[in-house]
Amino acid sequence: MSQPYVDETARVRAALAVIPADDYGTWVDMAFALKSGLGDAGFEIWDEWSRTAANYNERAARTTWRSAKQTGGKTLASLFWLARQHGFELKRSAYPDRMATALAPRPDVLEQRSREEARQRARHAAVAREAQAIWEWARPVGPEHPYLVRKHLEPVPTLRELEAPELHALLGYVPASEAWPLTGRVLVVPFWIGEAMSTLELIDEYGRKSSLAGGLKKGGYWIAGAPPSKAEPASPILIGEGMATVLSAHRATGWVALASLSSATLPQVAAIVRERFPDVELVVLGDLGPGEIKAREAAQASRAYLALPVFANDARIDDKVPTDFNDMAVLSSFSRVGDRLREIVYRHSEPVQPAAHLEIGEVPGERREEVMSNVKEKLVTEAQEPSRRRASKRGEPKQVTPPESPPPAAAPVTTEPAATVAPAGEPSAATAVTSRQFAPTRPPVGEPLFAVADVPNEVRALAEHRFGSPLRMATPRENGGPYRGEVFNTEHYLIQEVATRSVVFHPKAQMEFVSERLRWMDENARLNGSELQVGYDGDHPKVYPWDRARDLLERTVGSLKKSARELNFSPNLEVMLDQLQTRSWARIREARAAALEQSKERAGSQDPNGPDR
Known part of the structure; x- marks a missing residue:
């Protein structure tokens, strides 16, 4: 006599329905069992x-x-035995509907879960307030x-920074990345959900990353550039993983x-x-490797282009x-x-659909070897600059704003200029392109202000009295700096010793102090003897803290x-x-702290009335 057919999935659901899921060991065993069987x-x-x-x-x-393996030692037989x-x-031969649908949580479980969700929302709100306070500081x-x-x-x-000890004091704990504490100058990267800040990402000088404990991350994003507006025609929007890439x-x-x-x-941000x-x-910026899967998922779900670096x-x-893409830029x-x-955006009239044989955003027949290497970039840069001047890491090309509409279909997009013969005495097109490509982004230093x-x-007499005589005196240049050294503060000028017996006079009329602490020190005549860094944006001076020993x-x-590196x-x-x-x-920091404590102890041990006479 033949046995009636029983759907194995229905049998598994019914068997699980009678097993409590609260025990951790049972919970893990059932994961192995279902992965083995289904x-x-x-x-x-x-x-x-x-x-x-x-x-x-x-x-x-x-x-x-x-983490569960299909060969983990647990099978569906283990599940049925426990059931x-x-x-x-x-x-x-059949299972009632009540058995197949008995997976609804109990009322007490729902109540406990509701309380847990309320606590989680309160925690997220507290972290959001903390993030806002740190960002403002x-x-x-x-x-x-x-x-x-x-x-x-x-x-x-949309980037700010704090010293690691400041972060420690503000947070009450030491932010760390895989047990390595963040050190030095820490970048503060705000992440938003809608109009509200939700959490912060913290990146130290060595690239170690951390975020605020307990912050809401799902759907949060950091933005570079002016936020897009629905009222105005928008250029394409880029979405990627990580601040540096974006x-x-x-x-x-x-x-x-x-x-x-x-x-x-990434998929949640793209959907939003x-x-x-x-x-x-929309253009989703994918990373080669494990991150590519999520990037493809985000691009497909949001009807976006997927761009991969080459x-x-x-x-x-x-x-x-x-x-x-940051690696590609470097x-x-x-x-x-x-x-x-x-x-990728302008060569199609609609987003590219995924294909098994071709990467989304990949140009057919494009050779990876055509990508310029960093060695070639270095050689071209050094050939264009005077031999006595070192190549600057800041000398990256200025970018041209892309057109708002795609180019005509009749004009194919090309990434390399065609070779042309220029008339005698005129620069060739290739030379002009190369000059623009390696033009520095920072404005050139101009004449003294x-x-x-x-x-x-x-x-000037105060400067000689403070720093000695004879004294070399100079004034700042347009887009000059950074000027570093000890300062002497006056009402209208900040006098800075940039080298031994050499000073620069910084006018304070339009001076901007980048932190509230420096502004307070200026207003309360506490800047004298401080070591600062002054840079100029045109004729507008900006003052930053500076540490000589650290530099x-x-x-x-x-x-x-x-x-x-040179010696391999x-x-x-x-x-x-x-x-x-x-x-x-x-x-160095420990020695400074110890010296400060000793100074305080000596000051406290002195008799304010002086010795007996």
Whole structure:
């Protein structure tokens, strides 16, 4: 006699329905059992059953399922055996609907989950307030931030910075990345959900990243550029993972760019942007490697273009395989990144659909070897600059704002200019393109803003009295600086000793102090003797804090690294130098703190009435 057919999935659901999901060991065993019997198709059943537990956590569930193996020693037989211990009848020919749908959480579980969700919302709100307070306390990013310099990027208004000890004091704990505490100058990157700040990403000088504990990350984004408006026709919007990748693409194109905290939240951010701007072209910036899967998912779900960087086959950056658009900008150029993104958007009338044989956004027949390497860029740059002048890391090309509408179909997009013969005495087109490509982004240093004779005699006399005589005196230049050194503060001028017996007079009429602390010190006559850094944006001076010992340490380590690379020493030496620099700076700070404590003790031990006479 033949046995009636019983759907195995229905049997599994019914068996799970009688097993409590609250015990952790049972919960994990059932993940292994379902993966062994049903494969990845069993996740929905297992996850639905997991939700009946009071302590259910979606992230933990997905992580546990990924770690479960089909050969983990648990099978569907293990599941059915355990179900029989709870009264399940295995030999039924059919299962009542109440058994197949018995996975609804109990009322007490729903109540406990509701309380937990309320606590989580309160925690998210508290972290959001903390993020806003830290953002308001932080100061604009000063010049030459090590992380931005290494990434060939410039500060933008949506980035700020704090010293690591300041962050420790504000947070009440030491932010860390994989047990490594953040040190030095820490970039503060705000992430928004709608109109409200939700959390902060913190990036130190070495690229170590952390975020505020307990902050809401899902759907949060950082923005580079002016926020798009529905009232005005918008240029394409770029969406990617990570601040450096997105800022590189923004600099290369001038388009608005949004960054998610991780590749896992990229689809949510893309969906939010598509819902708000249904008619705007979206471009998802994918990373080569594991992040590409989420990037493809985000592009397909939001009807967006997917752009992937391209590299030469042997390209390396810091002895690692390059993966993102920032790596492409560093190895090739920002103009190359801009050309690629504009080509992807403007060569199609609608977003590219995924195909198994061709990457979305990939030009058929495009050779990876055509991508300019960093060696070629360095050679061209050095050939154009005077031999006595070092190549500047800040000398990246200015970007041209892309056209608002696609080019005519009859004019094919080309990434390399055609070779032409220029008339005698005129520069060739290739030379002109190369000159624009390597034009520095920072305006050139101009003439002195005023003459030394324009400085009042009493101010010059104060400078000689403070810093000695004879004294070399100078005035700042347009777009000059940064000027570094000890300062002497007067009512109308900030006198700065930039070298031994050499001073520069900074006018205070339009001077901007980048932090409230410096502004307070100026207003309360506390700047005298401070070591500061002054840079000029045109004729507008900006004052930043500066530490001579730290600057000397960084320059020394940088020089040692350069020598190690020139002599082909092991890359491990650079890692050791970074560690030594961190330890040396920690010792300097400890010595300063100890000296300050000793000074306070000596001051407290002195008798205010003086010795007996």
